[in-house]
Amino acid sequence: KQEVYVSQEEYPLALSHSDDETSPRDKQQKNSKGNGDFCIKNIKQADFGRREIEIAEQEMPALMALRKRAQGEKPLAGAKVVGCTHITAQTAVLMETLSALGAQCRWAACNIYSTQNEVAAALAEGGFSVFAWKGESEDDFWWCIDRCVNVEGWQPNMILDDGGDLTHWIYKKYPNMFKKIKGIVEESVTGVHRLYQLSKAGKLCVPAMNVNDSVTKQKFDNLYCCRESILDGLKRTTDVMFGGKQVVVCGYGEVGKGCCAALKAMGSIVYVTEIDPICALQACMDGFRLVKLNEVIRQVDIVITCTGNKNVVVREYLDRMKNGCIVCNMGHSNTEIDVASLRTPELTWERVRSQVDHVIWPDGKRIVLLAEGRLLNLSCSTVPTFVLSITATTQALALIELYNAPEGRYKQDVYLLPKKMDEYVASLHLPTFDAHLTELTDEQAKYLGLNKNGPFKPNYYRYENISAIHANLFHPNFYIYTNYHLLLYFLFFSLRY
Amino acid sequence: KQEVYVSQEEYPLALSHSDDETSPRDKQQKNSKGNGDFCIKNIKQADFGRREIEIAEQEMPALMALRKRAQGEKPLAGAKVVGCTHITAQTAVLMETLSALGAQCRWAACNIYSTQNEVAAALAEGGFSVFAWKGESEDDFWWCIDRCVNVEGWQPNMILDDGGDLTHWIYKKYPNMFKKIKGIVEESVTGVHRLYQLSKAGKLCVPAMNVNDSVTKQKFDNLYCCRESILDGLKRTTDVMFGGKQVVVCGYGEVGKGCCAALKAMGSIVYVTEIDPICALQACMDGFRLVKLNEVIRQVDIVITCTGNKNVVVREYLDRMKNGCIVCNMGHSNTEIDVASLRTPELTWERVRSQVDHVIWPDGKRIVLLAEGRLLNLSCSTVPTFVLSITATTQALALIELYNAPEGRYKQDVYLLPKKMDEYVASLHLPTFDAHLTELTDEQAKYLGLNKNGPFKPNYYRYENISAIHANLFHPNFYIYTNYHLLLYFLFFSLRY
Amino acid sequence: KQEVYVSQEEYPLALSHSDDETSPRDKQQKNSKGNGDFCIKNIKQADFGRREIEIAEQEMPALMALRKRAQGEKPLAGAKVVGCTHITAQTAVLMETLSALGAQCRWAACNIYSTQNEVAAALAEGGFSVFAWKGESEDDFWWCIDRCVNVEGWQPNMILDDGGDLTHWIYKKYPNMFKKIKGIVEESVTGVHRLYQLSKAGKLCVPAMNVNDSVTKQKFDNLYCCRESILDGLKRTTDVMFGGKQVVVCGYGEVGKGCCAALKAMGSIVYVTEIDPICALQACMDGFRLVKLNEVIRQVDIVITCTGNKNVVVREYLDRMKNGCIVCNMGHSNTEIDVASLRTPELTWERVRSQVDHVIWPDGKRIVLLAEGRLLNLSCSTVPTFVLSITATTQALALIELYNAPEGRYKQDVYLLPKKMDEYVASLHLPTFDAHLTELTDEQAKYLGLNKNGPFKPNYYRYENISAIHANLFHPNFYIYTNYHLLLYFLFFSLRY
Amino acid sequence: KQEVYVSQEEYPLALSHSDDETSPRDKQQKNSKGNGDFCIKNIKQADFGRREIEIAEQEMPALMALRKRAQGEKPLAGAKVVGCTHITAQTAVLMETLSALGAQCRWAACNIYSTQNEVAAALAEGGFSVFAWKGESEDDFWWCIDRCVNVEGWQPNMILDDGGDLTHWIYKKYPNMFKKIKGIVEESVTGVHRLYQLSKAGKLCVPAMNVNDSVTKQKFDNLYCCRESILDGLKRTTDVMFGGKQVVVCGYGEVGKGCCAALKAMGSIVYVTEIDPICALQACMDGFRLVKLNEVIRQVDIVITCTGNKNVVVREYLDRMKNGCIVCNMGHSNTEIDVASLRTPELTWERVRSQVDHVIWPDGKRIVLLAEGRLLNLSCSTVPTFVLSITATTQALALIELYNAPEGRYKQDVYLLPKKMDEYVASLHLPTFDAHLTELTDEQAKYLGLNKNGPFKPNYYRYENISAIHANLFHPNFYIYTNYHLLLYFLFFSLRY
Numbered sequence A, B, C, D: 001k002q003e004v005y006v007s008q009e010e011y012p013l014a015l016s017h018s019d020d021e022t023s024p025r026d027k028q029q030k031n032s033k034g035n036g037d038f039c040i041k042n043i044k045q046a047d048f049g050r051r052e053i054e055i056a057e058q059e060m061p062a063l064m065a066l067r068k069r070a071q072g073e074k075p076l077a078g079a080k081v082v083g084c085t086h087i088t089a090q091t092a093v094l095m096e097t098l099s100a101l102g103a104q105c106r107w108a109a110c111n112i113y114s115t116q117n118e119v120a121a122a123l124a125e126g127g128f129s130v131f132a133w134k135g136e137s138e139d140d141f142w143w144c145i146d147r148c149v150n151v152e153g154w155q156p157n158m159i160l161d162d163g164g165d166l167t168h169w170i171y172k173k174y175p176n177m178f179k180k181i182k183g184i185v186e187e188s189v190t191g192v193h194r195l196y197q198l199s200k201a202g203k204l205c206v207p208a209m210n211v212n213d214s215v216t217k218q219k220f221d222n223l224y225c226c227r228e229s230i231l232d233g234l235k236r237t238t239d240v241m242f243g244g245k246q247v248v249v250c251g252y253g254e255v256g257k258g259c260c261a262a263l264k265a266m267g268s269i270v271y272v273t274e275i276d277p278i279c280a281l282q283a284c285m286d287g288f289r290l291v292k293l294n295e296v297i298r299q300v301d302i303v304i305t306c307t308g309n310k311n312v313v314v315r316e317y318l319d320r321m322k323n324g325c326i327v328c329n330m331g332h333s334n335t336e337i338d339v340a341s342l343r344t345p346e347l348t349w350e351r352v353r354s355q356v357d358h359v360i361w362p363d364g365k366r367i368v369l370l371a372e373g374r375l376l377n378l379s380c381s382t383v384p385t386f387v388l389s390i391t392a393t394t395q396a397l398a399l400i401e402l403y404n405a406p407e408g409r410y411k412q413d414v415y416l417l418p419k420k421m422d423e424y425v426a427s428l429h430l431p432t433f434d435a436h437l438t439e440l441t442d443e444q445a446k447y448l449g450l451n452k453n454g455p456f457k458p459n460y461y462r463y464e465n466i467s468a469i470h471a472n473l474f475h476p477n478f479y480i481y482t483n484y485h486l487l488l489y490f491l492f493f494s495l496r497y
Helices: A043-058 A060-069 A089-100 A117-125 A138-151 A165-173 A175-181 A189-200 A215-238 A253-267 A277-285 A317-320 A384-405 A418-434 A440-450 A460-466 A466-474 A476-480 A486-494 B045-058 B061-071 B088-101 B117-125 B138-149 B165-172 B175-179 B189-202 B215-238 B253-263 B275-286 B317-321 B385-404 B419-433 B442-448 B457-464 B468-473 B476-480 B486-494 C043-058 C061-071 C090-098 C116-124 C138-149 C165-173 C175-179 C188-201 C216-236 C252-267 C277-285 C314-320 C387-404 C417-432 C440-449 C459-462 C488-496 D043-058 D061-071 D087-100 D117-125 D137-151 D164-174 D175-179 D189-202 D215-238 D253-266 D276-286 D314-319 D385-404 D418-431 D443-446 D459-464 D488-493
Strands: A081-083 A104-109 A129-130 A158-161 A181-187 A208-210 A246-250 A267-274 A304-305 A326-329 A349-355 A356-360 A367-368 A414-416 B080-085 B104-109 B128-132 B158-161 B183-186 B208-210 B246-250 B269-273 B302-304 B324-330 B348-353 B355-360 B366-372 B414-416 C080-086 C105-110 C129-131 C158-160 C184-188 C208-210 C248-252 C267-275 C302-305 C326-329 C347-351 C356-360 C365-368 C414-416 D080-084 D103-107 D128-132 D158-161 D183-186 D208-209 D244-249 D269-273 D301-305 D326-329 D350-354 D356-360 D366-370 D414-416
Touching: A043 A060, A043 A089, A043 A117, A043 A165, A043 B158, A060 A089, A060 A418, A081 A089, A081 A138, A081 A165, A089 A104, A089 A384, A104 A138, A117 A129, A129 A138, A129 A246, A138 A165, A138 C267, A158 A384, A165 A175, A165 A189, A181 A189, A181 A384, A189 A208, A189 A414, A189 B366, A208 A384, A215 A253, A215 A326, A215 A384, A215 A418, A215 B275, A215 D215, A246 A253, A246 C267, A253 D253, A277 B215, A349 D043, A384 A418, A414 B366, A418 B275, A476 B088, B045 B061, B045 B117, B061 B088, B061 B385, B061 B419, B080 B088, B080 B138, B080 B165, B088 B104, B088 B117, B088 B385, B104 B138, B128 B138, B138 B165, B138 B246, B158 B385, B165 B189, B183 B189, B183 B324, B183 B385, B189 B208, B208 B385, B208 D080, B215 B253, B215 B324, B215 B366, B215 B385, B215 B419, B215 C216, B246 B253, B253 B269, B253 C252, B269 B468, B355 C277, B385 B419, B442 C365, C043 C061, C043 C090, C043 C116, C061 C090, C061 C387, C061 C417, C080 C138, C080 C165, C105 D366, C116 C129, C116 C138, C116 C314, C129 C138, C138 C165, C138 C267, C158 C165, C158 C387, C165 C188, C184 C188, C188 C208, C188 C414, C208 C267, C208 C387, C208 D269, C216 C252, C216 C326, C216 C365, C216 C387, C216 C417, C216 D276, C248 C252, C267 C314, C277 D215, C314 D215, C414 D128, C417 D276, D043 D087, D043 D117, D061 D087, D061 D385, D061 D418, D080 D087, D080 D137, D080 D164, D087 D103, D087 D117, D087 D385, D103 D137, D117 D128, D128 D137, D137 D164, D158 D164, D158 D385, D164 D175, D164 D443, D183 D189, D183 D385, D189 D208, D189 D414, D208 D385, D215 D253, D215 D326, D215 D385, D215 D418, D244 D253, D253 D269
Parallel strands: A081 A104, A081 A158, A104 A129, A158 A181, A181 A208, A208 A414, A246 A267, A246 A304, A304 A326, A326 A367, B080 B104, B080 B158, B104 B128, B158 B183, B183 B208, B208 B414, B246 B269, B246 B302, B302 B324, B324 B366, C080 C105, C080 C158, C105 C129, C158 C184, C184 C208, C208 C414, C248 C267, C248 C302, C302 C326, C326 C365, D080 D103, D080 D158, D103 D128, D158 D183, D183 D208, D208 D414, D244 D269, D244 D301, D301 D326, D326 D366
Antiparallel strands: A349 A356, A356 A367, B348 B355, B355 B366, C347 C356, C356 C365, D350 D356, D356 D366
16 A cells, blocks of 8 residues: 655665765766766666665565576567656666566656665666656656656657556657557556546556555555564654553554564553444454553554544544653554644754654653654665565566567456466465465365466455455446545555454 | 254253153143144153243343343234244243244244253143154155144244245245245254355245354354363263363364364364464464374374364374374364265274264274264263353244334345344343443443444444355455355355364 | 362263162172172173273373383382372373283272273273272272272382372371372372471371472363363353453462463453562563452453452452352362352342352342352363373373382472472473474583483472472472583573473 | 773764873863762863753662662762773662762772763762773873772772772782772673672672672663564665665574564564574574574675574675675674674775765675674664663662672672662662562562562573573572472472573
């Protein structure tokens, strides 16, 4: 569910404090082969970046396997991919995989802060046309995107987007380009929402694939990732001991389930709040007291929001928390905790560490607010490469599918990754665990009415993942639920179940 | 997923060894008010049955709450319900609830063995027209059903069925009766399948509600129930100590997940086999080694099947198991273990306890086979009343919905319980846990685009539950999956995810 | 800690309802070889008993291994063992092992109800002089013991006792017999206490070994056994669903820890009461709310005592429990719940199942009292053979040690099983789990100052089990472990256990 | 077990890069009251240090409670404490508590790197005579210690030592000082060992208290602390995802148990190696495969040592690990992994982050070695203040006990903290968890033969912690607990701990 960016704190060594204040746009750089079709901070950092990429390769087994398996047939031969994503070591592994499969790539950053300069350097040195650096201005941002698409003698036929800005730019500036484009692969909730709006408005002129909502990706982004990052995020920021602590987790969707399981395992006493009786009953059966926030707010040591909702923790609750209570958000952007309500004159804010504020009441009570209410796991933890590997593999397979699909399989609409490909992403990650899949016998396959190679669940099975709602956009009964808040639905439901 | 019957072993006291060999059909009995419109074993057992019912009431809080809430308005006033289910204390609580809500009821048993005679007596004493006893012949079975519907001056307008036999009987014998029938509520997989077949054939002439596939019911029947019954079933039959035992669980759907979680918690070392890479990856992330059965079959102490498939454990594997290995099935009927392959002359069978056979190889090796490969949790454990409460409440709400639905809401088709009612079933069970649901503020409800009273998930959300497949029967793209094995799908998928 | 007897309910088939009311003392029976030196219920049951013994052998791998390893050297050659224990299949495996090691045995029962008649028959058929049957009178009891020791031409030189009655009888009737007796092995808390009293009074005239307090036995009797039997005992008696239930566990020793861990894992919400702050802090760190009983007594669904104390649950608390609350004892005999306080006229008792009473208040509230406050796991569950195997192996090794100890190693005192033998019991059970122990290298053994074959903890290490300590308070050899590697010991051991 | 130092990385902001290269010994500084009897880095950092102290106070509730409770009576009035410990915010809370209780303090650092300069400044500003700074030379180190004790008109009467250097210095330089010294409180394994050597040699001339081995402290230092720090240490250094990873933990003592429990809970598959069959059996019953290292070394993703032994992971194993395997040590200093064997020419070392080395084999295989084999949890994680609070409270109570003990209670020997004080440390920490202890009734206390206020375990109970035993081997008061209630003790204690 969450837009991924790798925390800057984690870049281990190297060159983060460059003295060089010249804008990359004002520099002339060439890589060692004399190629200058890129714009990055400093080509000299390429070696550092290469090492980061090599380390990332080790935890992205699926892409490496894909390179091997598909290298012979070059399923992306002829593909000209323009991309706009975070530019990190993991993205580099994806780009080099696409290249190995036959694609040409041009790339910009989807976020002005998230580019790893040394990785960009390594990519440029490797011959990729990359236009990105850490700390772009807004003008830089669009300039970089434009440099990716507006190039003499090269026209993209595939788009890989994260957030929809690249797609938007082409719609706005180069609409004719879509004639040659075979499809769009979109990664983010926001970008997917924009595509559905285009589709509803009848303006989507190529097939698009929503890779955000594949089952595999959703499970890893939410349940598995949050189960670890809640501990990591709290520990790095506060060094709190979990044993014996009383914690209230607001919301018992996938994210909440991950948080609750981890904290319970570490010896915390966990309370849950919920609005949906079905989720609530699950919390009960899993051994958590289901309470209203006001019943426990005075006694808890830690408050964690993961509802997708807004104003879940309001000033009234903050006023009643006990001294030293830690408050953080694992859910949806920064709406869940009403941080604005704490910006009042009688309260003192004290920044005690990066991402950690003490908010001090007149009587001396301190609340420990993490990441100013933004997402804890993105701000104060790291996203394991393995999770990013799931995403990147899904993107690669979506590109292959769209690029190679026979005429007519996909129309000018938004699609989910076919079930079989979702299963394929999962299967490519199994060797990491030395996991051995059982094969159906012919007799069993016949008995179950299944193909031995899958898919093992029907295509619509993915509807378990609620944001897959889009699949039904065309269904006549779909609109019995008038839905003026489609994006909110997305955000809300992707946090639950 | 599983047809529920309460094990006879558990009826604690009372009259199970009746000396009275007269067929109930040959007896004339009247209750204390002189009413004789019933046919049961022995009306004198009514007091025993009443106590059983009272005990069951204590663990069926939702029905009791329903009685209270709906008693004023009598939502089933005028309803004439004919039912065909297991006749147990829990069913009695349901019937008396329906009666309290205004319905008249006539009832037969859906299984020739499962009737609790003393409960039937209590119902007859209470004025219900019950036709059922433990140990009916097949002829008795149909005779009882017929006595429910073929009655002067009374015609049913609602059907509550479990297995489809009652529905089948009316179709066959009294098709005109459907003119007055407002709907069918069906509980079992088999019965639901029959209804879909009728629907596909265009022969379904009233609305039907599939209550088997509500989210709440599915979670309890599978994950929560099996998490406890795997331990209970193994312990009651074998007294095995779980700590340190090596166990292989075949299949990692809801049932498999429940089994694995319970055994891991008790200190067993658990291996998992899977055919679906997505389920497989979940097993890995949950900390289980994913293996092929042949990799571990020599070393494990316990083998548990929960795949929904057939011939998962075949003779070849049984030959290689070590001495004392326990083999049992939690999955689908009795197909998963190839028990037939053990009926060969060189193997000796020894019945060591009820439901426990030692199969002895020529070299003295013994395999401990439980329930002859039938469902362990139904054969050797009990289904907690709380789980039956979920089912019974779902049935009651489905009857209310169908009976009161405005003209045209339901057509001659098979429906799932509306999401909101599914949530209502859950919410009625929350007070048992002293669980307090949070209510959305107006502002939050608006932000999320939800009604404050739910439903909190869109109607199609239930699709997570794969057997909800039927919802898409009307969807044009549905049949891209030609599906000759619909029932198998149901069985198969309801065991997974 | 707990006197073990195998519940009669569990004897699966066979002859439990004998019509034969003749006292065994009045019968003349001979086994198939014409030997009549025994007194049991019915020699014809021998075949049934043999099968029970064979099944038990499969889960007592350590004794079977001992038979093999020690059979060559017959370490008990010449031993004449008189025993007084529960007579069950597991005891039979022990007796036949002692016999295989060279001992002659005569045996009586330590409990008038616990004898498995068919096992006694199998033993008699196998040539053992057994004097025991189910349902002895008190007079029978002492008569049987006397028949074991008061026999022409045979005098015991070893005693294996469980409860101290046999030892007591010999002290009282045949004190001279001790001249030839090399030692006593005592299994029970009560018997051990009697021995210490003898020792304190200077009246103990042979060495005695307290096998109750070996580390291995204690861990299995308490933590591991109770972790499983709490679930089993509750399920068999009440079919309660654990998920979401609120439970209070009184006492957080080994038994309490086992109960809490199991119930938490099954989804219960567990509260703990404690009097000792160190245990209390452990409960907190393990994730349990530490409360006083009166804080939660109104809300809990299940109350479990495991304190070793008396009157932990008194009438006042019982009055305040909610309807349907289950009350049971896992701790010490029947003192923890004040059951006597419930025997008042205004309360109605209703026996609803074996071991299950409903106590009914005037307002209709029912409390579910299990086993009338006696030990749940002995009354309503079974003790796994594997646990009994630990005990029996410990007994066998203690007999071997005492019988073969060089003159002077043991004086007229009470001893604990030497650490090395305790470790040996554990190591004999490892193959069951296919567990592979690591061996120290010479270099590592030297570094740690340990013998490569153990003991790996100093002898006094067993004091972790506090109740054992008293054994050595009087013992001059207490300081025999000279310790040149004190620092290493500190470092080494503080990391272990 | 582990010497605690707070990682420098964690000092959040401020002044860590001082430009001031002047040695503190060459500076003249005075605090705001004109006092100059200290030697620290920079008195101007006092405000920063004060804030750190205030934050620490919030997680050291026991010391704060002690201040309140004991402030009236000033139990340390007249005490002149010389201390030599790590100088951190937590130590400052201890020192200010001692001061509040009436003591005068002079303090040096026990480690040349671990001093928090700003905390030292705050202490100096508060009037404490502190002699310590981060980055002392060895000469500085002894100079600082000497400045603490060698002062005109002030002579210590209590010693609080951590490592024994202060005690050693006084022995060597000012032996006459011991005439006025009432006792030594020693915190570390090393220091305790030195004291026992003195005692054995008959050279210990004052009572000493070993606070390292109190039950409460041991549980927190090992089990509870390591359960959290293994996750934290691995995550901060490698960002590894735990789910599905195969891990081998060498050693199943308290530290190993903590590591195993945490990793299992996070979804890792954990193998255990052990040399002691009793620990091994516990690992089996807790659900871990017990293996020899060579059986799994090729397949595991993470290797963790916690044995207290040496050369557990040798080059041969390192050679066979798979690419990317993480190797770290949670056990004893840096002996467990044979790091020296990796310093060979064919292997390349690459420092990829602080505390993280890649050791690269000629074929490109990389092993990820953490903290160069030193203790992971001290090098790469933080010790929660709550754990330090346990230690500091224990130290304070030991000082009070020794200072106030009546003549003759303690001789020139090494003592463990009395059981009752150990319990008191625990009880002072219970309010943090809002935990409510149950009190014995008079009747219960009598039944158990206990004082209502404890101690609840006999004094020797602490021997469960084996390393503590040596303390009392020489102690005449060992048998002071007369025990009239032996049986009750047995029953009571066998249920607890």
